[in-house]
Amino acid sequence: MKEVLRVKKPGVLTTVQDLGRPHAIAAGVPPGGAMDRFAHRAANLLVANDETAATLECTLSGPELVALEPCIIAVTGADLDPRVNGEPEPTWTGLFLSQGDELSFAGRRHGGRAYIAVAGGIAADKWLGSMSTNLMTKRGGMHGRQLLSGDVISAAIEAHAPAISGRHLAPNLRPDYNDHTLHAIAGPHIRRLGADGRKQLFSSEYRISRDADRMGYRLEGPKLDASGDELLSFGLAAGALQVPRSGQPILLMADHQTAGGYPVVATVASAAMPVAAQLLPGDILTFAEVSLESARKLRADQRAALDSLKSWRSVR
Amino acid sequence: MPPPRSTTKVRTHPLGDAALLAELGTRLDTALNTRAIALANALKRRRDVRQAVAGYASVTVHFDPDQTTHDALAAAIQRLASKRPPMAEPGRLHRIPVVYDGPDLEAVAAVLGLIPAQIAAIHSKPIYRVFLVGFVPGWAYLGPLPEELELPRRHVPRTQVPAGSVAIAGRQSGIYPLPTPGGWHLIGRTPVKLFLPDADPPCLFRAGDRVKFFASRA
Numbered sequence: 374m375k376e377v378l379r380v381k382k383p384g385v386l387t388t389v390q391d392l393g394r395p396h397a398i399a400a401g402v403p404p405g406g407a408m409d410r411f412a413h414r415a416a417n418l419l420v421a422n423d424e425t426a427a428t429l430e431c432t433l434s435g436p437e438l439v440a441l442e443p444c445i446i447a448v449t450g451a452d453l454d455p456r457v458n459g460e461p462e463p464t465w466t467g468l469f470l471s472q473g474d475e476l477s478f479a480g481r482r483h484g485g486r487a488y489i490a491v492a493g494g495i496a497a498d499k500w501l502g503s504m505s506t507n508l509m510t511k512r513g514g515m516h517g518r519q520l521l522s523g524d525v526i527s528a529a530i531e532a533h534a535p536a537i538s539g540r541h542l543a544p545n546l547r548p549d550y551n552d553h554t555l556h557a558i559a560g561p562h563i564r565r566l567g568a569d570g571r572k573q574l575f576s577s578e579y580r581i582s583r584d585a586d587r588m589g590y591r592l593e594g595p596k597l598d599a600s601g602d603e604l605l606s607f608g609l610a611a612g613a614l615q616v617p618r619s620g621q622p623i624l625l626m627a628d629h630q631t632a633g634g635y636p637v638v639a640t641v642a643s644a645a646m647p648v649a650a651q652l653l654p655g656d657i658l659t660f661a662e663v664s665l666e667s668a669r670k671l672r673a674d675q676r677a678a679l680d681s682l683k684s685w686r687s688v689r
Numbered sequence: 690m691p692p693p694r695s696t697t698k699v700r701t702h703p704l705g706d707a708a709l710l711a712e713l714g715t716r717l718d719t720a721l722n723t724r725a726i727a728l729a730n731a732l733k734r735r736r737d738v739r740q741a742v743a744g745y746a747s748v749t750v751h752f753d754p755d756q757t758t759h760d761a762l763a764a765a766i767q768r769l770a771s772k773r774p775p776m777a778e779p780g781r782l783h784r785i786p787v788v789y790d791g792p793d794l795e796a797v798a799a800v801l802g803l804i805p806a807q808i809a810a811i812h813s814k815p816i817y818r819v820f821l822v823g824f825v826p827g828w829a830y831l832g833p834l835p836e837e838l839e840l841p842r843r844h845v846p847r848t849q850v851p852a853g854s855v856a857i858a859g860r861q862s863g864i865y866p867l868p869t870p871g872g873w874h875l876i877g878r879t880p881v882k883l884f885l886p887d888a889d890p891p892c893l894f895r896a897g898d899r900v901k902f903f904a905s906r907a
Contacts, residue, residue: 395739395751400890401823401866501889509867510826512886561702561710605717606821606830608742608749610708632744632823640705643754665759668706672754 374496375531378438380524381475386432389495389514390488392425393627394503403628404611405505405513408486408587408650410643411548411675412450416490418682419447419467419540426494426529427504429520431487433653435478436520438489440470444528445492445538448476451484451550451651465547469538484550484651493528507628508587546678548647553658556645558668560614562636565599573597574638575662579622583654587628590652596620599636606634612641612649614660624649644671699728699770701763707754711766714746717833717860721746722820726897727774728766737762743896745820745830780819780898783881785864786905787813787855791875793843797857800840808876809904811835812855817862819898827866827884829894834860846872853878855902862902866892 390413393406407413407430414424429436435453447467448455455462456477462468464487470476478487497504497514506514515524563571579594599616608631609615615623615635624641626649641649642663652658663671700712711728714721725743732741732750737757742749752762789809798805817831824830834857842858847870850856854865856873865871866883883893894900 397891398740398751399742399822400826400892401828402826402891500886501891510884510886558703558705561704561712602715605715605745605747606823607710607712607744607747608823610704610749610751612705630824631742632821637704637710640703640708643705643707665703665706669754669758672706676755 374527374529375493376441376525377444377491377493377528378526379441380520380522380526381437381439383520383522383524384431384434384436384478387436387520388430388506388508389427389497390430390505391427391503393505394501397501398608398631401631402501402510403507403588403631405503405507405628407488407505408627409450409488409647411647411679412486412488414679415465415542415547415682416447416449416488417494418679419449419465419542420445420490420492422490422492422494424679426490427497427514428495429489429526431478431489433481433485435487438476438526440472440474440476441525443472444470446470446476447490447540449488449490449542451487452482453487454479454482455487463541465542467538467540485653486650491526491528493530496527496529509628540682542678542682546681548675550648550651553648553652553656554661555649555658556642556663556668556671557612557614557639557660558642558663558665560637560639562599562604563638565601565636566597566638570597570599575660578657578659581652581654581656581658585652585654587626589626589629590624592622592624592658594621597622597638599638601636604634604636606632608632609637610640612643612646613637614639614641626650642668642671644668644675699766701759701766703759704749706759708749708751709759709762711748711750711763711770712746713748713770717745717820719818722818723777723897724770724774727777728770729896731769732766735765742823743821777897780895782816782899782901783894784901784903785879785881787877787879787902788905788907789877791854791856791877793874794876797838797840797874797876801838803837808838811837812857812862812876813902813904817900817902819894819896819900822892822894822896825867825869827892827894828863829883829892831862831900832860834862836860840874842872843874846870850875851878852884853880855879
C-alpha cells in the first residue's frame with residue numbers, strides 16, 4: 374500500500390464505494406456500493422484498474438486532494454468542474470498528478486455525484502466482501518465514515534504499469550445525465566394501480582423531495598393508489614418503486630432496506646440507475662415503461678461503452 | 690414428516706432486469722415459509738444467481754443478467770418448486786431473555802384489557818419462527834404472535850427506537866437490532882445482540898430459526 378493522496382477538504386459527503394456487498398442482503402444488510410455504477414466502472418477503467426476497485430463518491434461538492442506521490446486519477450459522473458492547481462481539467466479522462474499537485478472542484482455544473490478513481494484502486498476497510506462505506510452501521514471504507522480533512526488515501530496495489538494519462542471516454546458513450554427519463558419495467562404489483570394509475574405513473578412528472586439520500590428518494594407528484602390487501606414482506610432490489618399508503622412513491626437506491634411490504638409498481642432498469650443516481654432534491658423526472666428485452670438492450674449498450682475502454686487497455 | 694408435495698404454481702414477476710420475485714402464496718403460513726426458504730437455498734447454488742432471499746411466502750432472486758434471462762430462471766424456479774422439497778431441518782433454537790418494562794407496555798395492556806404481567810406471560814409462551822431476515826441489518830420478523838396480543842402499528846412511529854427493544858405489531862414480534870425509527874409497540878428489552886458486524890453472516894437469527902423469549906429481571 375502506498376499513500377497517494379491527502380484530504381485537504383473532504384467536500385459535503387465523500388465516501389469510499391465499490392460495487393457493494395450483494396451477498397449480504399440475506400442478513401438485512403443493504404447491498405450498498407456506488408450509486409452510479411457506470412461512472413464508477415468508467416473511472417476505474419480510465420486509470421487501468423479493475424472495475425471492482427474502490428473509488429471516491431463525491432456528493433454535491435468535490436473534495437480538495439493533494440498528491441503525495443505522482444499518480445493517475447480520473448473524475449467521472451457529475452460535472453463538479455474539476456481543477457488541478459486551479460486549472461480546469463476534463464472529466465471522463467485520465468489525469469496525471471505530480472507530487473504536490475492539488476485536485477479541487479470549482480462548483481457543480483450538473484449531476485449530483487462524481488467519482489474519483491486512482492490508479493491501483495483505493496485501499497479501505499473491507500466489510501462483508503466490500504470496501505463500500507455503510508454509514509448506518511459505520512462499517513467499510515474509511516473506517517465506516519465519510520472522508521474528513523487530514524485523511525490519507527492509499528492505493529490498494531502499486532499500479533502495475535505507469536498508466537498513461539489522457540485516456541478518454543467519448544461524450545457519445547457517456548450516459549445523458551440531462552435526460553431525466555428513467556426507463557422502468559412494470560413491477561410485481563403494477564395491476565393495483567389500474568389502467569388509469571398505470572398511465573399516470575408512466576406519463577406524469579415527479580420531483581425528488583428533500584427526503585432523498587443513498588437509501589432512497591421520496592418523490593412528489595400525482596398520488597398513486599396501490600391500495601389492496603396488506604402484503605407479506607418480501608425481499609427488495611435497488612430501483613424498486615414502492616408505493617406506501619400516502620401514495621407518494623419511494624425509489625429505492627443503493628443503501629435500500631432489504632425487505633418491505635409496500636407494493637412495488639415498477640423497477641428502474643439497471644441501465645437507467647446511473648441517471649437516477651445523479652438526481653438531487655428538486656430535480657424533475659419521468660418514468661418510461663420498457664420491456665425486459667429493451668432493458669437488456671440498454672444494458673448491453675452501456676456494457677459495450679465500458680468495454681471500449683477495456684479494448685484500449687489490451688491494445689496497449 | 691416430509692413437507693407435502695406442492696401443487697400450486699409459483700408466480701414470477703420481474704423486479705427490474707436483474708432480479709425477480711417468485712411468489713409461492715399470499716398467506717402467513719409456516720409451510721409456505723418452509724418452502725420459500727428451501728427454494729431460496731436451492732437457487733443460491735446456481736451460478737447465474739447472485740443471491741436469493743426468502744420472504745414470508747416468496748423468494749427474491751438477484752441474478753446475473755449476462756448469464757441468464759428472467760424467463761429461463763422462471764422456468765427453473767417452476768421445476769424446482771414442483772419437486773418435493775428436502776426435509777427441512779429444525780431451525781436453531783435461541784433462548785432470549787427479556788425485561789418486560791417497555792415504554793408501551795402499560796398502554797398495550799390497557800388497550801387489550803390485560804395487566805402488564807399477562808402481556809409478558811402471553812408473549813413469552815410460544816416458540817416463534819424466524820419467517821424473514823431483512824429490512825435493516827439483523828432485523829428478523831418473528832411469528833406468529835398469539836392473537837390475544839394482536840394490535841395495529843402505532844399511529845405515529847418513533848423517530849428513534851433503542852437497540853434491543855422487543856416489539857410487537859399485528860401477528861408479529863421483533864427485536865430492534867440497531868437504533869432506528871420504528872412503528873411497533875415496545876414491550877421490553879433484551880441485552881442479546883442481534884446484529885453481529887464482525888461475524889458472517891452478521892446476524893444472530895437466520896430464516897427458519899426458532900426463538901423462545903423468557904422473562905428476566907434485568
